[in-house]
Amino acid sequence: MIGRLFDGVPRRGLVLLAGLLVVLLAAPWIANDYLLTVLIIVLYFAYTGQAWNVMMGFAGQLSLGHAIYVGLGGYAAAALYVHFGIAPWLGLAAAIAIAMTCGAIIGFLAFRFGVGGVYFAILTIAFAEFARIGFDHFTWVGASSGFFLPVANYTRNDLWNLRGNPTMFYYLMLALTIAAFALCHILLKSRVGYYWQAIREDEVAARSLGIDTFRYKMYAVVLSAGMTAVAGVFFAFYYNNLFPEQVFHISRSIELILGPIIGGIGTLFGPLIGAFLLTGLSEAMQELLTALGFDAPGAKQVFYGLCLLAVVMALPGGVWPWLAAKLGVNGRRS
Amino acid sequence: MPAEIYLNVAVSGLLTGLVYGLMAVGLSVIFGVVRVVNFAHGEMMTVAMYLAIVLFNGFGLDPLAMVVPLAAVLFALGYAMQAGIINPFITRPEHSQFILLVAVALVIVNVLLIAFGPDARNVQTSYSFDSFLVGPLIIDATKVYAGAATVVITAALFAFFRFAPLGKAIRACADNYTGALVVGLNVRHLYALTFGLGAACVGAAGSVLVLLVDVTPALGPALTLLAFIIVITGGLGSMPGAVLGGVLIGLTEATAGLFFTPSAKSMFSFGLLVLVLLFRPQGLLGKRLS
Numbered sequence: 353m354i355g356r357l358f359d360g361v362p363r364r365g366l367v368l369l370a371g372l373l374v375v376l377l378a379a380p381w382i383a384n385d386y387l388l389t390v391l392i393i394v395l396y397f398a399y400t401g402q403a404w405n406v407m408m409g410f411a412g413q414l415s416l417g418h419a420i421y422v423g424l425g426g427y428a429a430a431a432l433y434v435h436f437g438i439a440p441w442l443g444l445a446a447a448i449a450i451a452m453t454c455g456a457i458i459g460f461l462a463f464r465f466g467v468g469g470v471y472f473a474i475l476t477i478a479f480a481e482f483a484r485i486g487f488d489h490f491t492w493v494g495a496s497s498g499f500f501l502p503v504a505n506y507t508r509n510d511l512w513n514l515r516g517n518p519t520m521f522y523y524l525m526l527a528l529t530i531a532a533f534a535l536c537h538i539l540l541k542s543r544v545g546y547y548w549q550a551i552r553e554d555e556v557a558a559r560s561l562g563i564d565t566f567r568y569k570m571y572a573v574v575l576s577a578g579m580t581a582v583a584g585v586f587f588a589f590y591y592n593n594l595f596p597e598q599v600f601h602i603s604r605s606i607e608l609i610l611g612p613i614i615g616g617i618g619t620l621f622g623p624l625i626g627a628f629l630l631t632g633l634s635e636a637m638q639e640l641l642t643a644l645g646f647d648a649p650g651a652k653q654v655f656y657g658l659c660l661l662a663v664v665m666a667l668p669g670g671v672w673p674w675l676a677a678k679l680g681v682n683g684r685r686s
Numbered sequence: 687m688p689a690e691i692y693l694n695v696a697v698s699g700l701l702t703g704l705v706y707g708l709m710a711v712g713l714s715v716i717f718g719v720v721r722v723v724n725f726a727h728g729e730m731m732t733v734a735m736y737l738a739i740v741l742f743n744g745f746g747l748d749p750l751a752m753v754v755p756l757a758a759v760l761f762a763l764g765y766a767m768q769a770g771i772i773n774p775f776i777t778r779p780e781h782s783q784f785i786l787l788v789a790v791a792l793v794i795v796n797v798l799l800i801a802f803g804p805d806a807r808n809v810q811t812s813y814s815f816d817s818f819l820v821g822p823l824i825i826d827a828t829k830v831y832a833g834a835a836t837v838v839i840t841a842a843l844f845a846f847f848r849f850a851p852l853g854k855a856i857r858a859c860a861d862n863y864t865g866a867l868v869v870g871l872n873v874r875h876l877y878a879l880t881f882g883l884g885a886a887c888v889g890a891a892g893s894v895l896v897l898l899v900d901v902t903p904a905l906g907p908a909l910t911l912l913a914f915i916i917v918i919t920g921g922l923g924s925m926p927g928a929v930l931g932g933v934l935i936g937l938t939e940a941t942a943g944l945f946f947t948p949s950a951k952s953m954f955s956f957g958l959l960v961l962v963l964l965f966r967p968q969g970l971l972g973k974r975l976s
Contacts, residue, residue: 414781461960467967470723470780470922474914475963478956481911485953496949602907606788613785649804650796650903657792664785665771668778 365681376526380519388518392590394631395525396583401611401623402532403579408609409618410536410545411572412552414473417480419604421451421577423487425584426594430501431493433513433589440514440589447585448578454479455577459570468555477602484600493594501592514589521590528586529624532579537620548572552618614663616670625672633659690822695940697825701833703936705895708836709909710916710928711843712887718923719860719880722772723780725787728909729794730885734760734892735901736802742809742896749809749893750831753839756893757886764885768878776877791906798903806900814897832894839890840929843883847925856880860923912952915959921972930971934958 379391400422407413428450429443458479462472488496502515509516514524539545547568550558559565588594598604615626637652667674713727724730734756741747741756767790775783816827847853859866859876866873899905912935920931935955942954962969 408781414784416784461964465964465967467963470717471918471963471967473780473784474918475960477911477914478959478963482953482956482960485950485956489947489950602911609781610785610788613781617781648800650799653796654793654800657789657796660785660789660792661771664782664789665774668782 362681364679368679368681373530380522385518388522390631390635392518392522392525394627395522395529396586397608397611397627397631398624399525399529399532400580400583400608401615401627402529402536403576403583404609405612405618405623406536406539406579407572407576409612409622410540410552411548411569412555413569413572414469415476415573415576415605416473416602416609417476417478417605418576418580418608419600419602420454420476420480420483421580422584422587422604422608423480423483423594423596423599424451424454425581426588426599427487427493427499427584428581429585430499430588430594434499434501435492439512440585441512444582444585447581451577451581451584452574455573456570459573463566463569477605480600480602480605484596487596487600490596496596498593498595500594501589503592521586525586528582533620533624540620544568544571549618610660612670614660614671616672619670619672619676621676622670622672625675626670629671692941692944694823694825695944696937697823698829699937699940700933701825701829701936702898702940703933704833704836704929705891705898705932706912706916706936707929707932708840708887708894709891710913710920710932711840711925712884712891713913714917714920714923714925714928715843715887716881716884717917718925719856720768720772720776720877722776722783722787722881723914724881724884725784725910726791726794726906727884727888727913728911729791729906730760730763731888731892731895731909732798732901732903732906733763733794734889735896735905736798736807738893738896739807739809739901742811748811749896750835752893753835753890757839757889760889760892761882761886763882764888765878765882767885768881769874772881773874773877791910795903795906798906802903804902804904806902808900809896811897828897832897835894836891839887840925843887844925846883852879856883912955915955918959918969919962921969924969924971924973927969927971931969934970 376391380388383391400418404415404418407415425447428447429440432438432443432446433440458476462468462475467475487493493499509520511520540549547558547563550561550563551565551568555565584599587599611626611630612623613626614630615622615624634652634656637655641651641655663671709727709731713724716722716724716727737756737759738749738752741752742749771786771790772783775786811828813827813831818825818827818830847857855866855871856876856879858869859871859873859880863873866876916931916935917928918931919934920927920929935958938954938958939951942951946954966972
């Protein structure tokens with residue numbers, strides 16, 4: 353199994369990958385608190401980006417409402433913890449189950465009725481907005497005034513209840529990201545992965561080859577939803593608060609998918625590279641604008657938007673394919 | 687509750703819905719021809735709304751008189767956007783266009799935030815509190831003017847696409863891209879014109895809507911979503927569909943606000959959207975999906 357993970361990866365790529373892993377593992381000893389927080393955000397977006405990539409990058413189904421799975425996952429685990437004292441690791445199972453069910457409902461409705469492309473994307477937005485407004489009026493979990501977890505005790509790490517300091521959350525997120533990475537790597541080379549890519553490239557051709565496109569599109573949506581819900585649980589226990597206006601908002605869905613698109617859609621490293629670039633860019637903008645004494649609210653986003661425009665116009669396929677060619681690690685296309 | 691209340695709310699929703707419809711016509715025209723979903727649509731609308739406010743506060747110009755000038759300004763903006771940055775993207779995949787327009791939207795929202803701050807703004811005209819009495823109905827004068835302006839503009843646009851040679855040329859591009867190129871139409875120019883026309887709808891709708899709602903920079907994304915709902919409900923690419931969708935959504939929101947809490951009203955619009963997508967994915971008046 354481990355051996356299979358590295359099939360077809362050029363040697364130079366392995367060395368770079370190992371180097372990256374060492375840096376990421378050592379980061380809490382090197383980085384200060386601020387940098388560690390930024391790295392947690394980077395990994396969070398790398399993970400959610402990878403989860404979204406399963407659906408869009410691999411199977412070609414554009415979801416613009418992934419915030420719904422983050423929100424459902426976060427709310428499910430947080431509500432079980434606060435109301436019944438159920439530990440997040442058990443709540444995680446419920447969170448995944450709920451998100452997967454939701455994904456299955458959206459997928460079933462859309463794919464059964466032949467809703468695809470732009471229409472599917474807008475359907476996913478509609479569901480996320482529906483959830484946002486619904487949770488705004490859902491008093492059991494605090495409605496619009498927010499749902500709070502008891503604030504973490506930073507002196508002691510309690511991994512079972514996910515109460516602890518940023519270093520614990522950092523390693524947790526790193527483990528999740530690596531796991532998602534390995535899973536996607538295996539999936540891409542599996543039968544399911546090839547079916548997905550066939551559907552992405554040409555759905556009619558895929559179906560005429562005998563692929564049950566409905567079933568495999570459903571797999572992609574359900575898996576992506578479940579993976580995203582895990583990030584939602586992490587989000588809830590890391591930030592200790594959930595507001596429907598923030599968690600389910602369409603800007604969250606957009607934030608989540610910018611990484612993989614900028615990094616390179618459908619590639620394994622795209623979400624990671626994209627998350628590093630965008631989070632780094634965003635933080636650097638903040639620093640730069642503060643240093644220049646020009647920190648009007650919104651200034652950061654204007655420059656962020658302009659950079660986004662520049663990247664998407666200059667590198668249509670994303671940064672990773674271009675970078676991989678530069679580094680000479682683009683062996684087999686994956 | 688007496689029946690007049692329902693009727694009053696329904697008429698008010700219908701008139702507001704007409705303005706929404708005009709905004710959605712813009713989105714529909716752009717998608718129908720250029721095949722690009724304008725994710726910055728509501729944001730462009732807020733640009734028009736802020737311009738109307740500046741013109742009103744600075745020069746005392748009535749927003750209703752500014753409908754045509756603002757439509758012209760937004761037309762120029764739309765033309766420049768399509769010619770400058772969107773044309774290279776028309777052959778790229780949807781997600782690529784999506785990011786491009788999301789980036790444009792992000793820039794617009796935050797430039798407005800820097801320029802005008804986060805506070806809600808509105809205009810107080812001399813007729814703000816006037817109303818008409820029609821039998822048992824009390825109708826806001828502003829809403830009547832807004833609805834009437836919308837009907838006139840939409841009719842003009844219909845006529846343009848139906849009868850004007852340029853309108854016919856644009857429809858030719860929409861029907862058959864290659865065919866349009868073969869007969870020697872300058873498709874890129876026509877695409878830019880179309881995007882300009884879509885933006886002009888937004889400019890007109892924005893200067894009218896400013897009479898009805900307060901504007902904040904954050905209104906942009908909400909309007910974009912609203913335009914999506916309307917256009918999908920009515921049929922993406924269909925102009926009458928967009929108007930019908932606008933009226934339906936206006937009515938739905940007004941009545942839902944009456945029967946349930948107003949803050950939950952857009953849930954019903956999304957509910958309506960989901961139903962339409964499931965049972966008639968091409969929209970109420972849309973052509974069948976290929």
